[in-house]
Amino acid sequence: MMQLQDILFSQGFGTRRVCMGLVQQGLVLVGDDLQPCTDPTAMFQEEGFIFQVQGERWQYHQLAYLLLHKPPGYECSQKPSTYPSVYTLLPAPLRQRGGGAAAGVQAVGRLDQDTTGLLLLSDDGKFIHRMTSPRHHVPKVYEAEVKHPLDARQIARLLEGVVLDDDPKPVRAHACEAASDHHLRLTLTEGKYHQVKRMVAAVGNRVESLHRSTIGGLSLGADLMPGQWRWLTADEVSALSKKTASPA
Numbered sequence: 001m002m003q004l005q006d007i008l009f010s011q012g013f014g015t016r017r018v019c020m021g022l023v024q025q026g027l028v029l030v031g032d033d034l035q036p037c038t039d040p041t042a043m044f045q046e047e048g049f050i051f052q053v054q055g056e057r058w059q060y061h062q063l064a065y066l067l068l069h070k071p072p073g074y075e076c077s078q079k080p081s082t083y084p085s086v087y088t089l090l091p092a093p094l095r096q097r098g099g100g101a102a103a104g105v106q107a108v109g110r111l112d113q114d115t116t117g118l119l120l121l122s123d124d125g126k127f128i129h130r131m132t133s134p135r136h137h138v139p140k141v142y143e144a145e146v147k148h149p150l151d152a153r154q155i156a157r158l159l160e161g162v163v164l165d166d167d168p169k170p171v172r173a174h175a176c177e178a179a180s181d182h183h184l185r186l187t188l189t190e191g192k193y194h195q196v197k198r199m200v201a202a203v204g205n206r207v208e209s210l211h212r213s214t215i216g217g218l219s220l221g222a223d224l225m226p227g228q229w230r231w232l233t234a235d236e237v238s239a240l241s242k243k244t245a246s247p248a
Helices: 004-010 016-024 092-096 125-132 152-160 195-202 234-243
Strands: 028-030 050-053 056-059 065-070 116-122 140-146 162-164 167-171 175-180 183-188 207-215 229-231
Touching (some): 004 016, 004 050, 065 234, 116 125, 125 234, 140 195, 152 162, 152 175, 152 195, 162 195, 183 195, 195 207
Parallel strands (some): 116 207
Antiparallel strands (some): 050 056, 065 116, 065 229, 140 183, 140 207, 162 167, 175 183
């Protein structure tokens, strides 16, 4: 059980004082019939608790696990330099939940501003570490449109490994295929800076556009349009966590 003002604070609806004021002003509706509750200290079972704040319907989540279809022209940064932040695509409570200096959800890894596709976000530090640690080899599938026609030699080199300029150790694709003459489907299990673009350049080609379609078996559905997001289901979080439970 948790006080209503604390539920609002944990979900990112403002400081404790602001959350108390929202309740006292009758701006928070609770129950199946969504009636105002003006007692900030009223106790509720938080798991699965559904409420409404100033017309915005919300469900309590102890931890946030999100899937976002990243459009082009957004930076995966809280302090973007040139393009708008991908976090502006999320509602304010998701950017503020938890309070403190590290408030809100964080991107699980990054996509370049011109790269589109599946981006995970969470405020679960352990989950973020498991998903991004190179020790766990989480597979990520990228769809790349390339400038020059693909050939068997390029595919073979990507599978055998290419040397990038910042590491003498060859970097290999976990899987690689030419979906068409100019469409490369590449699976990686690590995340170096601009890795796909640099690997493709190393075999004499160039990435014209890049899209991430899958992370750890979780795919970006066709029903989620660019810029849209959704909560991960409990089964999806569990499946991703199992895939990263121990180093490969």
